[in-house]
Amino acid sequence: MDVKYDAVVVGLGPVGSFMALKLEKYGLKVLAIDKEKDIYPLPRAVSISDQGMRMHQSLDLENIYYKNSDAPGGAGFVNENLEFIGEPMTMKGLNTPNGWPPMRFFHQPYTDREIRNKLLNSSCDILVEHELLEINDSNESSCSIKNLNTNETINYEFKYLIGADGANSKVRELKNIKQEDLNYDRDWIIIDIELLTEKELGEFAIQICDPKRIGTFIPTHSPFKRWEFEIHDDDNIEEFSSDKNINKLLSPWLQPKEYKILRKAIYQFHSVLAEEFQKDNCFLIGDSAHQNPPFMGEGMMTGCRDAENLAWKIIMDFEYNLPNLLENYQIERKEHAKYIVENSLGIGLLMEAYAHTENKEDVPAELVAKGYGSFIIPPLDKGIFYEGKSNPESMSGQLFPQPVKIDDGEITERCDILLGDYFSIVARKDIILSEDEKKFLSSINSKILILDSELVDSNMWMSTMVQEDKVYIVRPDKYIFGSTNENVSLSDLIEDLKIRIGFNN
Ligand SMILES: Cc1cc2nc3c(=O)[nH]c(=O)nc-3n(C[C@H](O)[C@H](O)[C@H](O)COP(=O)(O)OP(=O)(O)OC[C@H]3O[C@@H](n4cnc5c(N)ncnc54)[C@H](O)[C@@H]3O)c2cc1C
Known part of the structure; x- marks a missing residue:
């Protein structure tokens, strides 16, 4: 016999976890699954915005992020000598209309751990090491979920299914949703370290526009720090990601004995957007719906905005039968997410332009506006207004x-x-x-x-x-x-x- 849920959330990354807790708060019967046994143990997302804090506040989760984070001094673009190009944006001591500082840098393994504990203590049914296999839309909506320990497959009926299953989303594949490629694919290395000294590395997140190699430094939550560097076509990946080369890349800031490498990972930064965010009663949120280079620090935030936007529409449809609301999820979120994807890659393009233009004033104003303009998140455009x-x-x-x-x-x-x-x-x-x-x-x-x-x-x-x-x-x-x-x-x-x-x- 099928087991029936109001909502099934596939994927318990930061976005799926937020969504499951949001729906649970309104009293829905929620099943939330992940194919992995536990949280991902290494940091990926590092920044939470003022709106992010406000959204998490609605679930009493804001202190999890606050206590595991630091406020940066600000953000800006620097040349190869680490001197600012133009005015950096300062953030310290500011609060926005959302009632929070513009940005904080957190350590994701700490926050994910506490949020997973909240989920396990919530009324959501949580199944880890369970993988979504099929979605069946004939008759009643149901999905097949496989227990990866026993290989047993169980059918679950649902009223709403939410795909928060990341960049390689199975929900997206099963619902045959194509992706629009905005054509920014670059390989970068991400280096996370733990500082072993008291050394001050500055409080600004900086985009390093060095003609030899562009990069990013993020002060993150002490004692952790992150650097990201672009990989060139003629780099030998094995040599490039060796500890010896990492020591060389970080030498302008630190000596090898001053840090421990926590993670070095090569990522291809994509800029893609799902063509549909809703198909039937299935919805995409988070990385399953959009992926962008991390320059704006907005990947997870964009996903949380999806969840925040969709949750109340689901709840009000569930309580008052208002399907028109659900149709507005994609109308409201897709263009907004596209702005974030385009402006994130805009920062990448501005870094490249600054790096390869001798006189920085010659960089086209349009690129500068896109790069610096990215710090401003626009209003929603069309929808329930x-x-x-x-x-x-x-x-x-x-x-x-x-x-x-x-x-x-x-x-x-x-x-x-x-x-x-x-x-x-x-x-x-x-x-x-x-x-x-x-x-x-x-x-x-x-x-x-x-x-x-x-x-x-x-x-x-x-x-x-x-x-x-x-x-x-x-x-x-x-x-x-x-x-x-x-x-x-x-x-x-x-x-x-x-x-x-x-x-x-
Ligand atoms: C290098 C890097 C730096 C980044 N920096 C930032 C940043 O500074 N700020 C920011 O906001 N974002 C940043 N991001 C982006 C951020 O990590 C993602 O946007 C965020 O993790 C997306 O969360 P998610 O919950 O949508 O997906 P994920 O975190 O990818 O979670 C998806 C989950 O779904 C599960 N899953 C997948 N398929 C199935 C299935 N078939 N059945 C069951 N479970 C399944 C997976 O196991 C996983 O747990 C960065 C990303 C990278 C790569």
């Missing part, structure tokens, strides 16, 4: 600032919880709703939040971004659905919300 699209004036498509309490310039409390887990209506003054509007909003579990002065006055972001006379509808993932203006009333917003989500009751 007022009139279906983002709008800079109403801020629809942008993230609503996190309400925070501030004392003496320091954030003392982060209050996203006030916005709730579903849609919320937010204003700085009392609002009036008709009985029908109240009924609709309560039937989709919405909250009303009137921001008091404690949450506005000391918070620069809240007081400048959220205007006194406007009412905002904020989505469960904290993106703004829309806001009122002289031509758009709250009733207009609510009517449009009903249409966008496909509400018929």
